[in-house]
Every structure is written in C-alpha cells, then in structure tokens.
Amino acid sequence: EAQVTQNPRYLITVTGKKLTVTCSQNMNHEYMSWYRQDPGLGLRQIYYSMNVEVTDKGDVPEGYKVSRKEKRNFPLILESPSPNQTSLYFCASTSKGEKLFFGSGTQLSVL
Amino acid sequence: GQQVMQIPQYQHVQEGEDFTTYCNSSTTLSNIQWYKQRPGGHPVFLIQLVKSGEVKKQKRLTFQFGEAKKNSSLHITATQTTDVGTYFCARSYNTDKLIFGTGTRLQVFP
Numbered sequence: 001e002a003q004v005t006q007n008p009r010y011l012i013t014v015t016g017k018k019l020t021v022t023c024s025q026n027m028n029h030e031y032m033s034w035y036r037q038d039p040g041l042g043l044r045q046i047y048y049s050m051n052v053e054v055t056d057k058g059d060v061p062e063g064y065k066v067s068r069k070e071k072r073n074f075p076l077i078l079e080s081p082s083p084n085q086t087s088l089y090f091c092a093s094t095s096k097g098e099k100l101f102f103g104s105g106t107q108l109s110v111l
Numbered sequence: 112g113q114q115v116m117q118i119p120q121y122q123h124v125q126e127g128e129d130f131t132t133y134c135n136s137s138t139t140l141s142n143i144q145w146y147k148q149r150p151g152g153h154p155v156f157l158i159q160l161v162k163s164g165e166v167k168k169q170k171r172l173t174f175q176f177g178e179a180k181k182n183s184s185l186h187i188t189a190t191q192t193t194d195v196g197t198y199f200c201a202r203s204y205n206t207d208k209l210i211f212g213t214g215t216r217l218q219v220f221p
Contacts, residue, residue, distance in 0.1 A: 033209070040120070042199065042213035043154070058208070090153055099144065099156035100201075100209060 006103035023091030117212030132215035134200035
C-alpha cells in the first residue's frame with residue numbers, strides 16, 4: 001500500500017531535549033516536505049527536499065533541521081525544542097507537480 | 112505575492128445547505144490544488160485545476176478556477192455530515208513549493 005509513515009504519532013517532551021520525528025515513503029517519490037499546522041495559520045512549510053542530499057528551507061525553518069540521505073526517508077530534527085514548536089507536524093511526499101501524500105501527523109508538545 | 116487568501120475561516124451549516132469556500136491570489140496561479148482534512152486526520156488530495164475557467168465536479172463537489180487564474184472556489188451542494196472537515200487550497204510556487212491557504216473549517220449540523 002502506498003503510504004507516508006510518520007513516527008511517533010504523539011510526543012511530549014521538555015524544552016531543550018533533542019528529538020527526531022521520522023518520515024518514510026514507499027512510493028519512490030523525489031520530493032518530500034515537512035509542514036506544521038497551527039490553528040488559524042493553516043499548513044506552513046518547514047523544509048523540503050527535491051531529491052537525495054538536496055534540501056531547502058521553507059517558510060518557517062528556524063529551530064529545525066532535516067536530512068535526506070536516502071530517497072525514502074526524511075527525518076525532522078529539533079536540536080533544542082522550545083514551547084513555540086508545540087504543533088501538529090505533517091510529512092508529505094510527491095512526484096513533482098503531482099498531488100501530495102501526507103503522513104498521519106505527529107502531535108508534539110514541548111513543555 | 113506568495114500568499115493565498117482563503118475565506119471564510121469557519122462555516123457552520125445545516126445539513127442539506129450548500130457551502131462554498133474561496134481562494135484568492137494577487138498573482139496569477141499556474142495551478143491550484145484542493146485538499147480535505149477530516150477532524151483528527153491528515154490532508155487528502157481532492158483535485159488539481161490547471162486551465163483558465165476550468166470547472167470540475169466530484170459528485171456534490173464543484174471546483175472552479177477563475178478566468179484570470181487568480182481565484183478558485185469549492186462548492187458543496189446539499190452538505191452532509193460526512194463533509195465535515197477543513198478544506199485547503201494550495202498553489203505552486205517556483206515549481207518546487209506548495210503554498211497552502213489558511214483553510215476553511217466546515218461544520219455541518221444534522
């Protein structure tokens with residue numbers, strides 16, 4: 001089954017404790033992206049990747065890192081999480097110009 | 112110039128009433144996509160519009176792309192409780208980014 005898999009589904013952490021949210025897709029998509037969703041602000045892009053070893057900043061990259069060492073994986077790293085990074089995060093992938101496939105989301109709370 | 116304005120932010124309707132959400136851009140769009148997100152779920156692709164004046168239908172959903180390719184609308188005829196969710200439009204930017212509107216949250220009362 002074609003899918004984007006995100007883990008974990010829920011995460012509660014404390015300020016400053018490094019964390020990684022994993023994302024994997026099985027559709028051989030070149031393009032992958034991370035979004036955060038906050039009430040009233042819609043989906044805002046954090047980082048995206050056009051292919052392996054190619055990543056670029058989205059609209060709200062501050063405080064986040066990503067890597068794309070393999071085509072299928074695109075982890076999101078928060079080196080030192082802060083409370084303003086409490087949000088719902090979505091990973092998505094696509095072949096260029098086509099529809100986005102989203103993961104199920106990760107609800108992150110930073111205390 | 113990148114932003115897509117989406118209105119309304121919220122809409123509450125009685126089941127059976129119609130619903131419309133609008134996306135507006137100050138610049139010409141190459142295409143526009145629509146997504147639906149059910150409560151607690153993730154966005155799911157509905158449709159993509161590319162041509163000026165294009166109209167596409169999916170059962171009770173009608174999607175339109177403006178003649179000037181600066182606006183788009185999603186109209187739902189005779190809403191049902193299964194239509195509840197948030198509807199997003201999204202525009203392509205620089206061929207490698209997808210910019211989402213702020214979404215319209217639809218609530219349908221039985």
